[in-house]
Amino acid sequence: MDIDEFRMERYQSLYWHLVDYDLSESGVLPMTIRELLGPAADADAFLAGTGLGYPLSEGGFETRANIAAWYPEATADHVTVMNGGSEANFLTLWTLLEPGDRMAFMLPNYMQGWGLGRHFGRATDTFRLRLRNGRWALDPEELNAAIGRRTRAVMVCNPNNPTGHVLTEAEMDAVVAAADRVGAWIVADEIYRGAELDTDAASPTFWGRYDKVVVTSGLSKAFAMPGLRVGWAVSTPELLHKIWERHDYTTLTPNIISDRLAALAMLPDVRESILTRTRTIIRENYPFLEAWLRTHEEVFTWSRPVAGAIQYAKYDLPISSTRLVDRIRERRSVLLVPGDMFGLRKGIRFGFGYDIERTMKALTLVDEVLAEVSPVRG
Numbered sequence: 001m002d003i004d005e006f007r008m009e010r011y012q013s014l015y016w017h018l019v020d021y022d023l024s025e026s027g028v029l030p031m032t033i034r035e036l037l038g039p040a041a042d043a044d045a046f047l048a049g050t051g052l053g054y055p056l057s058e059g060g061f062e063t064r065a066n067i068a069a070w071y072p073e074a075t076a077d078h079v080t081v082m083n084g085g086s087e088a089n090f091l092t093l094w095t096l097l098e099p100g101d102r103m104a105f106m107l108p109n110y111m112q113g114w115g116l117g118r119h120f121g122r123a124t125d126t127f128r129l130r131l132r133n134g135r136w137a138l139d140p141e142e143l144n145a146a147i148g149r150r151t152r153a154v155m156v157c158n159p160n161n162p163t164g165h166v167l168t169e170a171e172m173d174a175v176v177a178a179a180d181r182v183g184a185w186i187v188a189d190e191i192y193r194g195a196e197l198d199t200d201a202a203s204p205t206f207w208g209r210y211d212k213v214v215v216t217s218g219l220s221k222a223f224a225m226p227g228l229r230v231g232w233a234v235s236t237p238e239l240l241h242k243i244w245e246r247h248d249y250t251t252l253t254p255n256i257i258s259d260r261l262a263a264l265a266m267l268p269d270v271r272e273s274i275l276t277r278t279r280t281i282i283r284e285n286y287p288f289l290e291a292w293l294r295t296h297e298e299v300f301t302w303s304r305p306v307a308g309a310i311q312y313a314k315y316d317l318p319i320s321s322t323r324l325v326d327r328i329r330e331r332r333s334v335l336l337v338p339g340d341m342f343g344l345r346k347g348i349r350f351g352f353g354y355d356i357e358r359t360m361k362a363l364t365l366v367d368e369v370l371a372e373v374s375p376v377r378g
Helices: 007-015 035-039 040-049 060-070 083-098 112-122 140-146 167-180 237-247 256-265 268-294 321-332 355-371
Strands: 079-082 103-108 123-132 135-138 153-155 184-191 213-218 231-232 300-301 310-315 347-353
Touching: 035 040, 035 256, 035 300, 060 079, 060 256, 060 355, 079 083, 079 103, 079 237, 083 112, 083 153, 083 184, 083 213, 083 231, 083 237, 103 140, 112 123, 112 153, 123 140, 140 167, 153 167, 184 355, 231 300, 256 268, 268 310, 268 355, 321 347
Parallel strands: 103 123, 103 153, 153 184, 184 213
Antiparallel strands: 079 231, 123 135, 213 231, 300 310, 310 347
């Protein structure tokens, strides 16, 4: 059976390791195992005490209990652990969607769900965030138009990739009301929750707002541990059992080392320490990117992200986003992500969570390409 190409992941997989500067990454500088484990004695104890056997296929009890502590009134029975947030999304949509079902999908977005909705179900219908008066906002008319009697699931990304927008309480209520109208499940990809720019409080979660919610997340973005490939789903025990059955057909279990490290990372005090590190990086780095954007106000329009080490900027240039990003990569060896890989058009996602000096060097190279493609003004 054919499946749509996942254009962004294919693009990054082909090129991120071949360029001099990778600004396509949407997380922050990864933690080291030493940083996570702490003192040498703790590291030695971990190494000596971790046998390389199978973990529980749903994730260890301690891991699940510590993850559950981040969600109001959740318990270990409300959590199952998988290999990355992408597997959590995959298994959730495989579980929920039947061939005749439709899925309502927020745009812009990480487009995995868009392709899977078309693959597992009949079709993916879309509704949008729109940039209005300097901020992104949910279009309530499109939301309601996208949801009908055949809609089985409504998928959102909150905080949003690529915009960094966090849905307001009213917008979250609107999503719940629209799903409830037809009895659809809400699938909330919350992978950027915890990476807030201006507050030390985590963004609000969909967990607990409705009885048919699946929250997917993991350690890749806000927690700065993408290499552990730890993801999870939080939902009802009944639905998780069905997801777990499908997990038996994919990767079966999480990695034992990743499972043990995730249990440590999600201890409440350790979790908050990690998120403080992430927010510090984002807050220190963002002013540099914003200052660079302000030197191009005649080209770019943007809204300050609420969460995530990502900035989406629309541009006014006579070139498509894929062609522009390809030109930047081919001529200056800088990798970015074009807007049309998120369901948008003329725009670019800039990652700013890594070494800011290298990021700024990369942006000076982007300057050169912008000068080449900009029409003469005046």
